[in-house]
Amino acid sequence: xxxxxxxxxxxxxxxxxxxxxxxxxxxxxxxxxxxxxxxxxxxxxxxxxxxxxxxxxxxxxxxxxxxxxxxxxxxxxxxxxxxxxxxxxxxxxxxx
Numbered sequence: 667x668x669x670x671x672x673x674x675x676x677x678x679x680x681x682x683x684x685x686x687x688x689x690x691x692x693x694x695x696x697x698x699x700x701x702x703x704x705x706x707x708x709x710x711x712x713x714x715x716x717x718x719x720x721x722x723x724x725x726x727x728x729x730x731x732x733x734x735x736x737x738x739x740x741x742x743x744x745x746x747x748x749x750x751x752x753x754x755x756x757x758x759x760x761x762x
Contacts, residue, residue: 685693
């Protein structure tokens with residue numbers, strides 16, 4: 667069995683395409699128009715990402731404040747529940 671290969675793609679890739687100055691200018695204009703359209707999209711996306719990050723930051727701050735408040739209240743409850751200990755004093759020479 668013989669294998670046939672399609673070399674037309676390789677031949678096309680090997681040949682350097684020569685563009686006229688007019689074609690190059692048209693391609694540049696198309697690229698610029700495409701980039702300008704993408705910039706508009708990217709600006710909107712950047713604004714969205716900024717707002718999303720701000721929302722997440724505010725959520726984090728709120729959760730941290732809630733955690734701090736919980737710790738404060740928990741420590742206050744522990745102090746209330748702890749039995750009152752008699753204050754110990756040192757022996758003084760007159761007591762001996």
